[in-house]
Amino acid sequence: MSRKRKRPLEPGDLFHDPETGASMEINEHGEAVPFVPIPWDPFPSDPPPRSLAHIPRRADGSVSPFYTLDQDELERLGQDTPRRDACRARHDGWTLERQQLFIETLAATASVSESCRYVGLSRQSAHKLYQRSPQFRAAWDEALKAAVGVLAATAFDRAVNGTQEQVWHDGRMVGFREKHHDRLLLYLLRVRDPLNYAPLDDLVGWQHRRAVEDRSGGIVPVLDRLAEAERAWAEAESPPPQLAAPVDRLEGARPDPRDTADNAEADPPEHPLTL
Numbered sequence: 353m354s355r356k357r358k359r360p361l362e363p364g365d366l367f368h369d370p371e372t373g374a375s376m377e378i379n380e381h382g383e384a385v386p387f388v389p390i391p392w393d394p395f396p397s398d399p400p401p402r403s404l405a406h407i408p409r410r411a412d413g414s415v416s417p418f419y420t421l422d423q424d425e426l427e428r429l430g431q432d433t434p435r436r437d438a439c440r441a442r443h444d445g446w447t448l449e450r451q452q453l454f455i456e457t458l459a460a461t462a463s464v465s466e467s468c469r470y471v472g473l474s475r476q477s478a479h480k481l482y483q484r485s486p487q488f489r490a491a492w493d494e495a496l497k498a499a500v501g502v503l504a505a506t507a508f509d510r511a512v513n514g515t516q517e518q519v520w521h522d523g524r525m526v527g528f529r530e531k532h533h534d535r536l537l538l539y540l541l542r543v544r545d546p547l548n549y550a551p552l553d554d555l556v557g558w559q560h561r562r563a564v565e566d567r568s569g570g571i572v573p574v575l576d577r578l579a580e581a582e583r584a585w586a587e588a589e590s591p592p593p594q595l596a597a598p599v600d601r602l603e604g605a606r607p608d609p610r611d612t613a614d615n616a617e618a619d620p621p622e623h624p625l626t627l
Contacts, residue, residue, distance in 0.1 A: 361382075460499070462496065
């Protein structure tokens with residue numbers, strides 16, 4: 353049985369060198385040199401242009417969404433808008449009218465669930481549209497900012513009037529009871545009137561958090577005035593200072609007849625002399 357004879361190595365051929373354990377390559381001069389692989393980029397920055405002549409079109413001339421095209425290829429096809437904007441919106445999905453109704457309801461109720469129920473769509477689809485559309489996301493955020501007044505009114509109503517919770521007994525609902533939120537009430541008092549209800553140590557912090565601009569100059573001058581009032585109150589309660597000399601030694605004072613030797617045994621007058 354004849355053995356197959358190996359062909360001679362030519363430039364560009366690769367072989368394994370058992371002595372060094374490395375891959376070798378035959379260069380154009382017939383010499384064996386170490387093989388250096390050329391780096392390959394699977395996503396080159398300047399790929400060659402591909403042919404767009406056989407890409408199917410729709411009836412309106414747009415490209416099918418199954419084909420991924422960049423902006424340059426869309427311009428070559430005569431389309432200036434991205435592929436996502438070229439897709440037609442579903443009549444039972446998030447149309448422009450439903451988006452407007454959703455934003456208006458969200459600004460009025462501050463509830464995503466209530467807004468989705470009003471337009472007849474799910475919360476999941478609303479959050480997907482929030483992540484996908486920058487315009488819808490910006491309108492959503494502005495609606496929540498406008499709904500701060502609704503949230504504040506709801507919090508005040510719960511703090512003052514309380515809420516109703518169900519009362520169950522033996523697996524049956526037997527009635528309702530009022531539940532008042534005292535912690536919420538105290539929190540609202542500290543936020544709305546920190547000078548009267550917030551701790552003194554937290555007044556400066558409340559001013560920085562809520563950016564309160566007081567006409568008197570802020571919280572610090574108020575604290576200084578309180579300290580001055582406390583010092584004035586303490587000085588008013590202290591006893592009066594002692595006189596430097598007794599009254600009878602003052603210049604121009606008339607002596608008391610009771611202090612003379614002749615009147616020592618006499619009865620005190622009905623009307624003693626005074627200054």
